[in-house]
Amino acid sequence: MVKAFKNAIRRRRERSREALLQRLEGELDGIYDLIFQMCGDGVHSLQLLERVLRRCMTLSKRERYERYLRLWAFGVTVDCLRRAYPRFLAERTADQTVPFEFLTMDDKLIFFLHDRARLSYEEIAAIMNCPIGTVRSRIFRARE
Numbered sequence: 470m471v472k473a474f475k476n477a478i479r480r481r482r483e484r485s486r487e488a489l490l491q492r493l494e495g496e497l498d499g500i501y502d503l504i505f506q507m508c509g510d511g512v513h514s515l516q517l518l519e520r521v522l523r524r525c526m527t528l529s530k531r532e533r534y535e536r537y538l539r540l541w542a543f544g545v546t547v548d549c550l551r552r553a554y555p556r557f558l559a560e561r562t563a564d565q566t567v568p569f570e571f572l573t574m575d576d577k578l579i580f581f582l583h584d585r586a587r588l589s590y591e592e593i594a595a596i597m598n599c600p601i602g603t604v605r606s607r608i609f610r611a612r613e
Contacts, residue, residue: 489529493522496542499586503543506581507550507574508557521549543586544596547578572611579604580611 500521505514525545554574569577575597582593583604594601 485529486526489525490522492538493525493542496539500542500546502585503546503578503581504550506585507554507577510557510561513557517549517553520553521546524549540588540592540596543582543588547582547596550574550578569611576607576611579607583608 497518501514501518504517504521505511508514508517521542525542528545551574569580572580579593579597582588582596583590588596590601590604593604597604
């Protein structure tokens with residue numbers, strides 16, 4: 470009886486993981502593009518995308534994401550980028566260039582979320598936990 474119950478729970482978890490991956494499938498290109506624009510390195514970007522997907526799987530057990538899947542997925546991506554980006558900068562070789570190296574990490578994130586992912590100012594402000602005015606000023610500064 471206990472074994473059947475455990476198997477049922479395992480099957481339910483697998484179905485929920487598959488459902489999450491199917492729902493995220495439309496956002497994967499945008500997420501990878503954001504990661505690639507931040508890092509400029511294909512191998513590192515793929516590793517970070519895998520980390521984002523694992524984090525999405527973990528967080529999907531605790532958080533409600535159904536209504537705002539796109540914002541939730543980009544929020545998880547931004548969180549993973551904030552953790553991995555300093556390590557990426559420290560490990561890169563001298564011949565590797567970083568796009569928009571003169572901008573801070575948050576400025577780059579806001580610029581690429583607006584320019585590449587086509588998110589609105591309000592959505593970016595929700596993801597980055599900052600006021601809309603800050604988002605607008607950072608986009609303006611990045612375009613200069």
